Amino acid sequence: MKKHNFSAGPCVLPQEVFQQASQAILDFNGLGLSLIEISHRSKDFVDVMEEARELSLELMDLQGKGYKALFLQGGASTQFLMAAYNLLENKAAYLNTGTWSDKAIKEAKLFGEVVEVASSKDKNYNYIPKGYSVPKDVDYFHMTTNNTIFGTQVKQFPDVDCPMVADMSSDIFSRMLDFSKFDLIYAGAQKNMGPAGTTLVVIDEEILGKVTRKIPSMLDYATHISKGSMFNTPPVFAVYTSLLTLRWLKKLGGVEAIEEENEKKAKLIYSEIDINPLFKGFAEIEDRSNMNATFNIVEDNLKETFDTMLKEAGINGLNGHRSVGGYRASMYNALSLKSVGTLVDVMSELERKA
Ligand SMILES: *Cc1c(COP(=O)(O)O)cnc(C)c1O
Numbered sequence: 001m002k003k004h005n006f007s008a009g010p011c012v013l014p015q016e017v018f019q020q021a022s023q024a025i026l027d028f029n030g031l032g033l034s035l036i037e038i039s040h041r042s043k044d045f046v047d048v049m050e051e052a053r054e055l056s057l058e059l060m061d062l063q064g065k066g067y068k069a070l071f072l073q074g075g076a077s078t079q080f081l082m083a084a085y086n087l088l089e090n091k092a093a094y095l096n097t098g099t100w101s102d103k104a105i106k107e108a109k110l111f112g113e114v115v116e117v118a119s120s121k122d123k124n125y126n127y128i129p130k131g132y133s134v135p136k137d138v139d140y141f142h143m144t145t146n147n148t149i150f151g152t153q154v155k156q157f158p159d160v161d162c163p164m165v166a167d168m169s170s171d172i173f174s175r176m177l178d179f180s181k182f183d184l185i186y187a188g189a190q191k192n193m194g195p196a197g198t199t200l201v202v203i204d205e206e207i208l209g210k211v212t213r214k215i216p217s218m219l220d221y222a223t224h225i226s227k228g229s230m231f232n233t234p235p236v237f238a239v240y241t242s243l244l245t246l247r248w249l250k251k252l253g254g255v256e257a258i259e260e261e262n263e264k265k266a267k268l269i270y271s272e273i274d275i276n277p278l279f280k281g282f283a284e285i286e287d288r289s290n291m292n293a294t295f296n297i298v299e300d301n302l303k304e305t306f307d308t309m310l311k312e313a314g315i316n317g318l319n320g321h322r323s324v325g326g327y328r329a330s331m332y333n334a335l336s337l338k339s340v341g342t343l344v345d346v347m348s349e350l351e352r353k354a
Contacts, residue, residue, distance in 0.1 A: 004339035007317030008148055008292060008330040009170065009191040017244040017334075024240060035240055040233050048236075049229055052243040056200055059246060059255055060179040070201040070221070070229040071239045076100070076169045076188035078219075079199060080107040083142065083165050083184060086221050088112040089211045093138040093162075097154070098125040098147040099323065100167060108142070111213075117141070124324070125150040127284040134160045139210070140183070146171035148191065149321040151294030151328060152287040157181055163207045171291050172200065173249060174333055175259045183207045192291070192332045194242030197235040249333065258333050265331045265340045266290040272344045276351050278302060282324060296326035299354075306350050313346050315339075 005012040028035040029044050038045060053069040072078070080103055084092065088111040096102060096119035108114050115138065118129035125147060134141045140163040146153045148170040157164075163183035172187035179185065183204040190196040201221070208222055217223045223231050252258060270288060273281045273295045282294035297303050310318055320326040331340060 001314060003314045003316040004342050005316050005335065006329045006331070006339070006343070008321070008328060009188075009332075010196050011191060011317070011330055011332050012334045013194065013241070013245055014248045014334045017241060017248055020244050021237075021241045025237075036237055040230065040236055045236060045240075046230070048240050048243055049234060052239055052246065053229060055243065055246045055250065056202065059173060059249060060185075060202065061176075062179050062202065065180055065204075066206065067202055067204050068225050070203070070224045071198045071234055071242070072201055072224060072229070073198060073235055075196075076167055076186055076199055077103065079167070079186040079201065080104040081110070082219050082221070083140075083186070084108040084111040085213075085215055085219050086208060086211065087140050087163065087165070087184070089139050091115060091135075091138050093117050093134045093141045095119075095129065095132065095141075095143040096121060097128055097144050097152060098150045100147065100149070100169070101142075101144045104142060104144070104167060112139070120152075126152065126282055126287075128152050128154055128287040130156070132158075134158060134162070136161055138162050140165050140207070142166070144169075146174075146289050146291050148292050148330075149328075150324060151283045151289045151292045153289035153291065155287070163204075170330075170332075171289070173246075173255055173258070174262050174291055176255045189238055189242050194245050195238050197238030198242060200242070245334070261337065262290045262331065262333070265335065265337050266293065268337070268340050268344055269293045269329055269331070272347050276347055278351050278354060279347060282320075282326065291331060293329040293331065294320060294324055294326065295329075296320075302350065302354055305353070306346075309346050309350060310343075313342055315343055315346065318343070 024035040056069040057063045091113040093115045094105045096116050118132035120127050120129050141160045142165040144167045165184040166182050169188045170191040172192050185202040187200045189198045273279045279295050318327050320328040
């Protein structure tokens with residue numbers, strides 16, 4: 001039986017995407033060849049790449065606005081350094097909202113001065129700092145929009161005078177934003193878009209070409225833009241499977257439609273966390289993430305019973321990250337409201353039993 005998969009990433013994808021991706025491994029487009037044995041320069045694959053790039057921009061309402069979409073390798077972790085390599089000449093500002101921001105800051109420091117405009121480290125990152133100001137003389141401002149590990153999400157975005165860079169790995173395509181406020185967006189595919197192996201980069205070309213250092217070809221956004229994201233062999237399976245997920249999302253009604261669904265799922269889990277005396281939410285209420293709900297069990301001696309009940313209900317991937325402990329329910333786009341309902345039933349059943 002298919003499990004209810006709350007895994008934080010890699011994570012649940014639509015069942016129809018698994019089926020279509022499997023079919024393409026056996027016979028792609030009726031070619032009598034597998035997707036993973038054809039040339040990436042063949043028309044069939046070039047079409048995949050072009051559609052994936054265009055559809056990404058379309059779903060973010062960024063078509064015709066000077067943005068380019070790329071499918072690169074090396075994960076979001078490579079973007080931590082690539083963003084700085086391409087954009088940081090003197091000084092950059094970073095908002096520190098958790099482990100991933102912290103890692104991005106560490107990489108940026110290799111290239112220039114980093115101003116940490118605010119940090120929520122004082123409370124183990126259980127909130128999003130507000131009321132900070134971004135210095136005027138920075139090359140860019142960087143933030144993590146959703147903190148996968150801590151279960152917080154940025155709801156309000158500052159107006160800044162410099163390019164705005166965002167790591168959207170764990171909430172890309174989950175809610176409608178004015179994406180044109182951002183100049184560089186990146187997201188590892190494996191949280192909400194596809195399998196591991198590719199990273200979506202959406203970039204406004206105008207911010208490039210302002211640093212004086214020489215940039216190695218593979219790490220230069222301009223290289224990938226000029227080659228249509230085909231400078232070297234792209235991760236064909238990851239790109240194709242991401243495309244299938246994007247097509248699924250478009251068919252559902254796009255980002256606005258999935259956002260409504262995601263809000264229903266988040267309301268359901270958080271209301272149980274708040275009403276059930278056996279559980280306590282980790283993140284500050286106003287900063288709670290619609291993607292990753294973090295919570296603890298109040299009495300440690302109930303943990304074993306709860307874990308057994310979760311297993312019996314077919315619930316997978318609910319363990320919290322080691323730096324937070326407790327539980328984390330990751331509710332990415334492809335996780336159904338029904339799966340969240342199953343989890344909530346187990347939580348209330350535990351209260352009846354205890
Ligand atoms: C998972 C994650 C990353 C790291 O992604 P990789 O693709 O493994 O490098 C970075 N940022 C955020 C917000 C994440 O959730």
